[in-house]
Amino acid sequence: MSEPVNRALLPAGLRDVLPGEAAFEAAAVQSLLATFSAHGYDRVKPPLLEFEDSLLAGVGTDLAAQTFRVMDPVTQRMMGMRADMTVQAARIASTRLSREPRPLRLSYAGDVLRVKGSQLRPDRQFIQAGLELIGCDTPEADAEVIVVATRALAAIGVAEVCVDLTLPPMVPLILDAAGLSEADKTEARHALDHKDAAEVAALPASVAPLLGRLLEICGPFDAAFPALAGLDLPPAAQFWADRLGAVAARLKELAPSLSLTIDMVENRGFEYHTGLCYTFFAQGWRNHLGRGGRYGGAEGQEPATGASLYLHSLLGILPKPKPPARVLVPLGVKDAALLEDLRGTGFVTVAAVAPCEDWMAEAVRLNCTHLLHNGRPCPVPRAPSL
Numbered sequence: 462m463s464e465p466v467n468r469a470l471l472p473a474g475l476r477d478v479l480p481g482e483a484a485f486e487a488a489a490v491q492s493l494l495a496t497f498s499a500h501g502y503d504r505v506k507p508p509l510l511e512f513e514d515s516l517l518a519g520v521g522t523d524l525a526a527q528t529f530r531v532m533d534p535v536t537q538r539m540m541g542m543r544a545d546m547t548v549q550a551a552r553i554a555s556t557r558l559s560r561e562p563r564p565l566r567l568s569y570a571g572d573v574l575r576v577k578g579s580q581l582r583p584d585r586q587f588i589q590a591g592l593e594l595i596g597c598d599t600p601e602a603d604a605e606v607i608v609v610a611t612r613a614l615a616a617i618g619v620a621e622v623c624v625d626l627t628l629p630p631m632v633p634l635i636l637d638a639a640g641l642s643e644a645d646k647t648e649a650r651h652a653l654d655h656k657d658a659a660e661v662a663a664l665p666a667s668v669a670p671l672l673g674r675l676l677e678i679c680g681p682f683d684a685a686f687p688a689l690a691g692l693d694l695p696p697a698a699q700f701w702a703d704r705l706g707a708v709a710a711r712l713k714e715l716a717p718s719l720s721l722t723i724d725m726v727e728n729r730g731f732e733y734h735t736g737l738c739y740t741f742f743a744q745g746w747r748n749h750l751g752r753g754g755r756y757g758g759a760e761g762q763e764p765a766t767g768a769s770l771y772l773h774s775l776l777g778i779l780p781k782p783k784p785p786a787r788v789l790v791p792l793g794v795k796d797a798a799l800l801e802d803l804r805g806t807g808f809v810t811v812a813a814v815a816p817c818e819d820w821m822a823e824a825v826r827l828n829c830t831h832l833l834h835n836g837r838p839c840p841v842p843r844a845p846s847l
Contacts, residue, residue, distance in 0.1 A: 474586065476584070489779065494590065495616070497568035497592045500612075502593075506569065511543065511549070519762055523732035524548065524732065528541045528542065529544075544573055545589065551756075554765075568591065582748060594766050596765070597764065600710075610741065622744075623720040627728065627740075628705060629754075632675070635672070637697075639668045649672060675726055701737070735755055735756050735758055736755030748774045750774050786838070787829040788810055808831070808838060
């Protein structure tokens with residue numbers, strides 16, 4: 462005989478979001494979107510599935526390994542389940558909204574599904590909320606997205622945010638300028654990804670000293686940036702160093718208290734980005750809350766920058782809200798105006814749908830904090846906690 466099916470068992474990285482947490486999550490999403498909207502970012506809602514050849518085109522190419530595929534039984538074409546909503550916003554901007562004036566500001570929120578989670582964050586399905594500024598390539602555009610994202614975080618209770626800035630194009634530009642072979646480039650990238658100073662020092666002499674200095678440029682912006690400004694960089698890499706300085710200057714104008722750090726060799730997680738990138742952290746929290754950066758701008762693609770915030774990371778650090786007061790409404794209560802008034806003052810009304818001999822005991826059983834008695838909510842006595 463076969464074993465009985467455990468219907469509560471779900472695939473690794475997937476989970477049910479239960480009462481309380483689901484409402485908390487929805488409220489956080491609405492707050493984030495409200496902040497985006499207040500700064501001019503109009504919401505779009507792309508589908509969960511798209512044809513594979515459009516979903517994985519352009520900036521979506523680097524997400525192929527994280528994308529689930531299914532066959533569309535209607536068209537017999539392969540479809541992909543979105544692993545990142547940024548690529549969908551970019552598609553909408555370049556097709557259905559191609560004639561809208563630029564810069565185009567879009568926001569979104571929805572579930573994404575990925576083939577694999579990470580060690581720090583094993584979830585494979587989670588809510589991504591984000592904003593994209595499309596059609597403008599200036600330091601002011603980069604700074605705006607960062608500031609709006611941090612204001613959205615503050616609005617849901619994450620006040621002490623640190624933004625880590627990085628430049629993924631810089632190292633490849635330095636390696637190209639030095640004329641390294643592909644094998645040497647791969648070795649250099651491996652050494653930098655692992656922040657292995659000894660391995661970096663063993664690289665060809667044409668790049669080892671400069672890459673070693675870049676490896677050391679990590680930490681609070683005001684202390685680390687002067688070291689970057691003092692380096693003798695190839696012209697193409699110098700452009701991005703100057704861009705970093707310009708964005709930081711604008712950030713200090715818009716958000717003087719914002720904490721900034723830099724890491725000049727970090728590029729993991731920025732698969733399709735082509736310029737300045739950033740990661741959002743909260744004080745005392747190991748996981749990042751979101752990330753973003755500049756993308757597009759080549760091969761006919763519009764320049765764009767955007768940021769995505771991850772709800773499964775955010776909910777772990779936010780204080781849980783106090784559950785609302787719940788009042789049990791016994792069978793037979795017909796005063797609709799009274800019940801509407803109760804809801805207007807913050808009560809959740811739970812209407813009985815079957816007769817009961819002891820309404821107070823029923824209120825306790827249904828986890829209600831109050832019982833409607835003689836036209837008013839009466840507190841339900843609770844057993845003392847142990």
